[in-house]
Amino acid sequence: MKKIAVLGAGSWGTALANVLAENGNDVRLWSHKMEQVNEINEKHTNEHYLKAAHLATNLVAYADMATAVHEVEIVLSVVPTKAVRDVxxxxxxxxxxENKVxxxxxTKGLEPKTYKRVSEMLAEEVAQINYSALAVLSGPxxxxxxxxxDLTLVTIASKDVTAAKxxxxxxxxxxxxxxxxDDIIGTEMGGALKNIIAIGAGALVSLGYGDNAKAALMTRGLAEISRLGLAFGANPLTFIGLSGVGDLIVTGTSKNSRNWRAGYQLGQGKTLAEVEKDMGMVIEGVSTTKAAKELAQERHVDMPITNAIYQVLYEHKDIKNAIENLMERESTSEID
Structure with a gap:
């Protein structure tokens, strides 16, 4: 049994905390919302994020972070990218x-403005004296x-093999x-960038395109993800694994994906502002699209699908025109 603190009681943080609690670990789930803490402790539910789900009775929520992390061995941060630094x-x-954790x-995203990966933000804000190893959990x-x-397979990436185990x-x-x-860079890049492609996948379905189009988008999208990841030193094999193609498949084909649902609504003609208001939760792929576009320019990486989605999100380009422009690009080799 391990003592573990999970920071962030959204849908993903709650689900992961529940897995850990059901495994018999001493799990403390931190939230800054007292109302949510009370609901989890008294009703063992988190209705806003996971409707009709019953949580393990040994999962305890806290509003005070110092109490939540007291004497724990592992701290798992599962907050939106924009909140990572503050938390x-x-x-x-x-x-x-406390002892080193x-x-x-x-978290799957890149920091707005700096475009840093989440592990980089954590390393900058948490003193090295406070942790023994840094790791990222990702996958479909x-x-x-x-x-x-449901049967689920994920990856834990860390340079410290013992910590990962x-x-x-x-x-x-x-x-x-x-x-x-051991590939933190590739694992984080795959997890963040697939959200961009998922927006495009949702839009294709909304516009009535079929399986051929979806397969094409995800295949060529994976090529873009790989190219940008390699430019930052990622292992190419990571992108054909769980945190690469695996995560892309699940996010690009499921209505459970906020990014897919955002793309679907954009395909229906809604504005980005309308989509974000309707979603009520963070759509990581929106800010990640901007980050990826600018990182690609900086590293001279060709990412036409990302550029097209950027134009739709930030320049109000018509989605059908963006798709036509992609299809009419100059013919090239598949492995370029």
Whole structure:
């Protein structure tokens, strides 16, 4: 049994905390919303994020971070990208005078403006004296399926093999299987960039395109993800694994994906502002599209699909015109 703190009680944070609690670990789920903390502790539900789901009775929620992380061995951060730094600063203060923890995150995005990966943000905000290893959990996994005990396979990536195995053991059960990996860069890039392609996939379905179009989008989208990841030093094999093609498939084909649903609504003619208001939760792919476009320009990486989605999101380009322009691009080799 491990003592584990999970920071962020959204759908994904709650689902992961529930897996850990059902495995018999001592799990503390932190939320900044007292009303949500009370609901989890008293009703064992989190209705706003996971409707009709019943949480493990040994999962305890806290509004005070210092109490949540007291004497824990692992801290798992599962907050939206835009909140990572603020929460990490709070965590750094809360970990003062505590034992070193294994610091893990399960957030899929790039920081607005700086375009840094989440592990980079954590390393900047949490003093190295407070953690023994840094890791990232990623892969094809919807919270809505995990909470129902659907078979799920994910990756835990860390340069510290021992730490990765400790996290692997804490999570693994007959429904939730975890593999280890040492490629943090590729794992994070795959998890973040697939959200862009998922927006495009939702739009295609909304516009009435079929399986051929969806397969084409995801295949060529994976090529773009790989190219940009390689430019930052990722292992190419990561992108044909769980945190690459696996995550892309699940996010690009499921209505459970916020990014897919956002693309679907854009295809119906809604504005981005209308989509974001209707969603009520963070759509990571929107800000990641801007980040990826500018990183690609900086590294001279060709990402035509990303550029097209950027034009739709930020320049109000008609989606059908964006698709036509992609199809009419100059013919090239598939492996260029």
């Amino acid at each position: 990490a600063k709070q965590l750094n203060d809360a970990l003062a005078n 294994i610091l893990v995150h399960a 996994s919807h919270a809505e399926d995990v909470i129902k005990h 400790i996290v692997q053991q804490a999570f693994s059960n007959k429904n939730f299987r975890v593999y280890t990996n």
